[in-house]
Amino acid sequence: MRYDHKAIEKKWRERWEKNPINQDGPDKKKYYCLDMFPYPSGNGLHVGHWRGYVLSDVWSRYKVLQNYYVLHPMGWDAFGLPAENDAIKKGIHPKVGTARNIANFKRQLHEISAIYDWDREVNTTDPDYYKWTQWIFVKMFEKGLAYEKEMPINWCPSCKTGLANEEVVGGTCERCGSLVTKKNLRQWMLKITAYAERLLNDLQDLDWPEKVKKMQTDWIGKSYGAEIDFKVDGLDKQIKVFTTRPDTLYGATFMVLAPEHESVPEITTEEQKQAVEEYVFQASTKSSVDRMADKEKTGVFTGRYAINPLNGAKIPIWISDYVLADYGTGAIMCVPAHDERDFAFAKKFNLPIIQVIKKEGGEAVELIEPYTEDGVMINSGIFDGISSKEAKEVIANYLQEHGIGKKTVNYKLRDWVFSRQRYWGEPIPIVHCEKCGAVAVPEDQLPVTLPEVESYEPTGTGESPLAAIEEWVNTTCPKCGGPAKRETNTMPQWAGSSWYFLRYADPHNDKELVSKEMMQKWLPVDIYVGGIEHAVLHLLYARFYTKFLYDIGVVDFEEPFKRLFNQGMITKNGAKMSKSKGNVVSPDELVERYGADSLRMYELFVGPPELDSEWDDRGIDGVYRFINKVWKLITENKDAYVEPTREMERTRHKLVYEITTRMEDFHLNTVVSGFMEYTNKLANIAKASNGLDQETIETLIVLLAPFIPHVAEELWEMTGHTESVFKETWPTYDEQKMKEDTIEIAVQVNGKLRSTIEVDLNESKESVLEKAKALVEGKLDGKNIVKEIYVPGKIVNLVVK
Numbered sequence: 001m002r003y004d005h006k007a008i009e010k011k012w013r014e015r016w017e018k019n020p021i022n023q024d025g026p027d028k029k030k031y032y033c034l035d036m037f038p039y040p041s042g043n044g045l046h047v048g049h050w051r052g053y054v055l056s057d058v059w060s061r062y063k064v065l066q067n068y069y070v071l072h073p074m075g076w077d078a079f080g081l082p083a084e085n086d087a088i089k090k091g092i093h094p095k096v097g098t099a100r101n102i103a104n105f106k107r108q109l110h111e112i113s114a115i116y117d118w119d120r121e122v123n124t125t126d127p128d129y130y131k132w133t134q135w136i137f138v139k140m141f142e143k144g145l146a147y148e149k150e151m152p153i154n155w156c157p158s159c160k161t162g163l164a165n166e167e168v169v170g171g172t173c174e175r176c177g178s179l180v181t182k183k184n185l186r187q188w189m190l191k192i193t194a195y196a197e198r199l200l201n202d203l204q205d206l207d208w209p210e211k212v213k214k215m216q217t218d219w220i221g222k223s224y225g226a227e228i229d230f231k232v233d234g235l236d237k238q239i240k241v242f243t244t245r246p247d248t249l250y251g252a253t254f255m256v257l258a259p260e261h262e263s264v265p266e267i268t269t270e271e272q273k274q275a276v277e278e279y280v281f282q283a284s285t286k287s288s289v290d291r292m293a294d295k296e297k298t299g300v301f302t303g304r305y306a307i308n309p310l311n312g313a314k315i316p317i318w319i320s321d322y323v324l325a326d327y328g329t330g331a332i333m334c335v336p337a338h339d340e341r342d343f344a345f346a347k348k349f350n351l352p353i354i355q356v357i358k359k360e361g362g363e364a365v366e367l368i369e370p371y372t373e374d375g376v377m378i379n380s381g382i383f384d385g386i387s388s389k390e391a392k393e394v395i396a397n398y399l400q401e402h403g404i405g406k407k408t409v410n411y412k413l414r415d416w417v418f419s420r421q422r423y424w425g426e427p428i429p430i431v432h433c434e435k436c437g438a439v440a441v442p443e444d445q446l447p448v449t450l451p452e453v454e455s456y457e458p459t460g461t462g463e464s465p466l467a468a469i470e471e472w473v474n475t476t477c478p479k480c481g482g483p484a485k486r487e488t489n490t491m492p493q494w495a496g497s498s499w500y501f502l503r504y505a506d507p508h509n510d511k512e513l514v515s516k517e518m519m520q521k522w523l524p525v526d527i528y529v530g531g532i533e534h535a536v537l538h539l540l541y542a543r544f545y546t547k548f549l550y551d552i553g554v555v556d557f558e559e560p561f562k563r564l565f566n567q568g569m570i571t572k573n574g575a576k577m578s579k580s581k582g583n584v585v586s587p588d589e590l591v592e593r594y595g596a597d598s599l600r601m602y603e604l605f606v607g608p609p610e611l612d613s614e615w616d617d618r619g620i621d622g623v624y625r626f627i628n629k630v631w632k633l634i635t636e637n638k639d640a641y642v643e644p645t646r647e648m649e650r651t652r653h654k655l656v657y658e659i660t661t662r663m664e665d666f667h668l669n670t671v672v673s674g675f676m677e678y679t680n681k682l683a684n685i686a687k688a689s690n691g692l693d694q695e696t697i698e699t700l701i702v703l704l705a706p707f708i709p710h711v712a713e714e715l716w717e718m719t720g721h722t723e724s725v726f727k728e729t730w731p732t733y734d735e736q737k738m739k740e741d742t743i744e745i746a747v748q749v750n751g752k753l754r755s756t757i758e759v760d761l762n763e764s765k766e767s768v769l770e771k772a773k774a775l776v777e778g779k780l781d782g783k784n785i786v787k788e789i790y791v792p793g794k795i796v797n798l799v800v801k
């Protein structure tokens with residue numbers, strides 16, 4: 001007996017549309033379940049995308065059954081490169097292509113039968129939406145958090161265009177293979193670094209995977225250290241280095257500056273000038289990723305020496321590209337005995353190595369590799385003998401007291417380069433006036449809409465295609481009314497996704513980004529479901545935006561996402577599922593063949609939801625067979641309910657317990673296996689007792705509802721209910737009722753197991769012994785029982801002689 005998935009799913013989808021199962025009411029609690037909104041690509045959804053959407057929908061339906069009204073919205077993160085590249089290649093306007101892709105995504109999402117609230121749909125490319133993306137930028141600009149800066153960016157001299165880091169391969173242009181250089185271009189920056197400390201500290205209280213918290217912590221990269229001033233020998237000049245290891249100062253045997261360090265020209269001696277200039281030019285052609293890579297060290301001596309401020313030692317100053325210009329001070333003191341990179345450099349260029357820390361209790365022997373652990377100070381004058389951990393603090397204090405340096409806190413986090421020289425993004429709402437400088441477009445003139453252009457190609461001058469539209473570019477200054485030009489850079493794709501979760505709470509408000517009332521009603525997000533690939537960028541930007549909006553009074557919480565769940569990827573043939581790998585499984589055919597319920601359940605069954613899991617088309621077949629089994633169990637027993645036995649009652653409570661606890665732990669794959677196990681158990685009980693009781697059957701249907709909602713609704717109707725199963729309340733369990741009524745007791749004679757007996761849970765000692773003795777009676781070879789031992793609930797031991 002197979003169920004007709006096509007008819008059932010169609011029927012319930014239509015009913016839900018007419019009569020939504022998720023409805024607000026006076027007795028409802030609120031819950032906000034958010035999916036990371038998708039980029040509507042031309043490829044549509046594959047079963048890998050479904051995983052997260054199924055997870056969040058199962059969770060939302062579970063909450064509906066717990067009497068919540070669930071905000072479960074969906075929208076589109078639709079600005080960005082792919083649509084623009086399609087426009088360039090195929091001549092389709094990004095707006096047109098995007099609209100078509102969204103329609104296809106929507107159709108596919110409908111098949112999941114997720115309870116999305118389509119009235120709240122947002123689209124980042126909609127002017128009514130990006131008006132507020134621009135508004136936030138204006139507010140940041142007013143607070144000095146958005147600013148302009150000349151920044152070196154990757155530049156291909158032959159393509160005449162700026163390149164993203166990902167477009168630079170091995171130092172060459174991905175498109176034409178020429179050597180990529182750096183070009184200084186004016187960029188808009190957001191001062192996220194002003195929030196570094198709060199972004200770091202507030203991670204503590206979040207119910208997020210530890211892995212993601214660690215990634216953000218490392219990304220922010222707070223370190224304590226010191227800046228130390230070294231005099232330059234023979235010049236009236238000092239160079240500041242940044243170190244996290246002031247304890248190693250006596251072991252500094254040379255200094256290295258970044259090739260771009262501003263003092264390089266000044267300190268370089270005449271003899272070294274040519275070599276230094278050549279090296280500086282070469283370094284400018286490499287990306288920082290390449291520079292940090294572990295490879296053969298390169299460098300050039302400047303001809304100059306610095307003086308170690310503690311012991312007066314003269315140490316040579318070199319330049320090398322392993323020192324980055326924009327981290328710390330762009331200059332380091334090198335301690336080859338205790339740092340890997342300095343060690344490699346010293347070996348390559350034959351520079352001295354002085355050990356200043358040794359293993360506790362060990363001897364200082366010639367180092368064949370750097371010693372990077374803590375230990376005891378040696379060769380360090382008055383600091384000898386103390387631990388290196390202590391020396392960090394003591395030497396830093398000493399330097400500070402003697403005016404040679406100061407203790408510092410450093411962050412790896414950089415300000416955010418916020419401009420793109422591209423068409424398909426939010427125009428940055430700034431006007432440049434010769435008299436007034438950069439002026440924000442006034443609030444009542446927002447949004448600054450994206451004009452139509454003829455060519456989407458990057459212009460090659462480092463300017464966006466918008467720069468070519470004179471009527472749009474030329475405008476008047478909002479401040480003085482004089483002639484002015486619009487900013488032609490657009491925002492990065494991250495801009496719209498940094499705050500969209502707020503807009504869902506009040507999507508049609510044209511007066512405010514979100515009203516106080518709606519903000520307080522819905523926000524913050526209770527659970528956020530999405531891929532781990534967004535662990536740093538998106539999730540950090542969203543936290544930054546929220547904190548900023550908190551500071552200006554738009555929201556009254558500092559963290560947007562209370563709980564985060566990262567689903568693992570779906571792989572096939574060992575690789576991440578993706579169009580480019582050619583291993584995509586489309587949900588469309590599977591829905592056709594097995595129905596959405598089967599696919600939903602298989603998405604969960606495929607593996608622990610937080611781990612990557614290998615897709616197997618046969619797996620869905622197994623789930624389909626299981627659903628048919630449930631169908632059979634219920635339809636065969638629904639018309640002849642029996643009186644509940646203790647066993648039925650016990651099994652029902654255990655079922656509710658297992659499903660609920662696994663659900664709460666988000667072990668959704670084991671929820672499915674739990675259903676399989678208990679369906680078999682119930683089938684056996686039904687056979688033995690000639691039927692099942694009504695409560696057990698109905699409980700099973702309610703528990704199944706979040707997972708296979710169409711089948712559950714149909715079964716619910718077949719069992720005589722006129723209202724939706726989602727009007728029910730998630731069942732509860734009673735641990736007392738889960739307990740078995742009888743237990744097995746081992747019966748031993750002289751310590752050897754003879755048999756077991758079944759007794760009541762609270763049977764008296766006398767009665768248990770009685771039964772045990774009865775069992776062995778006549779089998780004692782004429783011996784007598786001399787002692788009776790009972791370990792309650794476990795063993796009876798009879799000692800005979």
Ligand code: ANZ
Binds near residue numbers: 245258322323332333
């Ligand atoms: C001396 C020293 C001795 C260092 C030692 C390390 C170990 P984090 O933890 O990543 O902040 N450094 C400083 N500025 C740098 C730059 N612009 N480019 C490359 N390296 C730089 O690392 C700080 C350490 O990295 C600093 O401490 C410095 O080397 C190096 F046994 O100073 B250290």
Ligand code: ZN
Binds near residue numbers: 433481484
């Ligand atoms: Zn002006």
